[in-house]
Amino acid sequence: MKSYFQTGNNAIFFIITAGVMLASFVLIAVFTGFQHETKKFKTMVVTIVLVLLFQFIVIDPIRFIVLSIDAATWPKKQIVNYRSDMSKEKYSHLDYLRTRLKSLKSQLMITIEHRNEKLNEKYSHIMKDLKLYGTYFLLLLMVVVVHQDPLLYYNTNAVRTLLSHNTSSTLGLKEIRYMDQVYDFVELTLIKGFNTSQTLDTAWLQIPQMKRLGVIRLRQLRHIDNIGAYDPQWDCSNSMPEWSTPFTRLHYEDKYWRIYEPWTPLRHTPSLDDGLLLRFNHYGHDMDYPELAGYMALLSTGPHNSLKVLGFLKGYSWLDHRNTSAVFIDFTMFNADANIFTVCTLLVENTNFGMQLTRASVQSTKLLESLDQMSHLKIIVMLLYLIIVIQFCRSLAVKLWYNRSAIRKAWNKVDVVIFVLNIMLLALIVLREREVAKLLQLLKESTTRDYLDFQRPTRLYLLINIIMGFLVCITTLRLWKVLQFASVFSVFTKTLYMAWPAVASTALIIIIFLMGLGMAVAIINGNNSEYFQKLLKCIIACLCFAFGFSSEVHPRDMFHGGKALGIVLYLVLVFIIAVVLMNVFAALIFSYFENAEQDRKETAGRSRINFLQFLRLEYAHTLALCGCRYFRRKYRARGRTVRENIAWAMYRQELVRSKSSSIVLEKKPSDEELRFQYRRRIEMLLGLSAILTVQVELIERLMLGDKNGNLPSSSDSEDSDLPEMYRKSKTSKV
Incomplete structure (x- = not known):
């Protein structure tokens, strides 16, 4: 504090000013306001943090670039000559002795083992990496913990069980044995099970908290008379009702109910989102089925119209035993109480032996994560993780900027992979939020015939979990390198x-x-x-x-x-x-x-020290400030003099050594070890001697000298061993 406050009055003025400002802020916060609702408070905190991060990440680099260009383009003509400040505090001989005493005590801790500079530099780099990667690893684990919700497992298990097995009023998916039972399952379980009061309410009979979003989509894949082939060719031709050919397009097809839609294949416009997220296969018992293929039929929101559509499909043999290979039933439910989206994909396979094999795929996700729905712990963890990721990226950029050949090292390549995975994670989160916003807007404007496809945000949610899993694995691998000490x-x-x-x-x-x-x-x-x-x-x-x-x-x-x-x-x-x-x-x-x-x-x-010994010496002052001095063993006289205590301790050591030598045969130290121990003792004795000498001189000057530590002229002490800045200037009087 002395370097900042030259006098005691300045320090007192600063303490009083800071205390008044702090008390004013506390009184304003308690009595005047800052009593915001939870959502608004979270928004304010996150906004402040994001503004500060934007300031440090974007604005400050731009400002420094502009200043550097200005300094390089228009340099100053006059060079300022810096002069020493004559008003600085004068140091006396006592200050020199105190500084010398601290230096000797520190040197006493630096033994022969601690003088391997190459090893110390290695441990110093390990300590920096351990701080960075250890903090990053812990925060990443905390992000995984706060990201996971145990309710998702119970929701998935309950929905799969209710859809797969029979209940008192519904038909289970596992009970489907032949193709015509698909219509019964859709009618009993999916239409009447979601519209118990014959209204437009789409709440589920089994779990009233769940509400269906949009309508149910029925999709079937048809093969071209090659059901026994391992890689079948899927039909993609237009047909008339009852799969009759040739196909004829009528002029009123787009003006009335789309009766030809179930007999026309799916048409997808080429897009990057569909190519990355929906170009996958569903794995069945018999073969694999693509997502972007087949024939689609949409039910309605109301039960009456849905039964009409289902009767139309059944009457015109939309499902047949000859060419239908698989039927997919897709729909999405939302539980507002638990904030869980449930994407259901039910598969019914028509096998070669005439039986139907079924599978219920249920994905439970949390796609709506606004600030008011996030806990304070999750917000804090996410902000801390964002800060440590920025520090990690800065450390990597500085390392590669000043040493471009470092990219050839394997561990630096691992760091680059971690950086790329974090960028991919951020991009996937932004893309998922965009897809959810589009679906919610479509839900707001949807009609009774719109199908809301939540497959894309669900796939993004799964990809985010996979990226986080890869991050945990590769960070653990990177932490292995740090733990090599x-x-x-x-x-x-x-x-x-x-x-x-x-x-x-x-x-x-x-x-x-x-x-x-x-x-x-x-x-x-x-x-x-x-x-x-x-x-x-x-x-x-x-x-x-x-x-x-x-x-x-x-x-x-x-x-x-x-x-x-x-x-x-x-x-x-x-x-x-x-x-x-x-x-x-x-x-x-x-x-x-x-x-x-x-x-x-x-x-x-x-002569080799371990990492803990390095830390003990490197952070000796910090450990002393933390209170470790109170755990040291203190000297207790126990009614004896110092000489008697030393003799008693040596006797006890000799007694223990004699007992242990009679049981275990000790290995005699080599000549090199003996020389090493002798050298260490000599250095320690010389260090103790120098400390005692300085302490004696300090006591002498405190007791016999003036307030600046200057001894009378009759003293025998000389100042020949002092540096020039500590010597007392002697001027002759004229």
């Missing part, structure tokens, strides 16, 4: 580097065995076991069984090709893969661990 991480990294050829070879052998066994099990038992139905699923099931996850796969699943062959397959899976190869894999890594640990012990020297 610990011996455990260092040994593990060195072990993997030494053992990667052997480990890769063993892993390749395990993969070859798993693929071969998976093919054999799929061919022999694929027709009788659900887990061996497909090749990829079979290999994954064998891998899980080999790693100990045996709750789903049972030995009886392998005995469909005969007991003898089943025993052979089971022995190969259990004994060769799960026991022999996995144990070889673990034993190989363990042997390399032993070698790496032995090398580390042999190469470790006495």
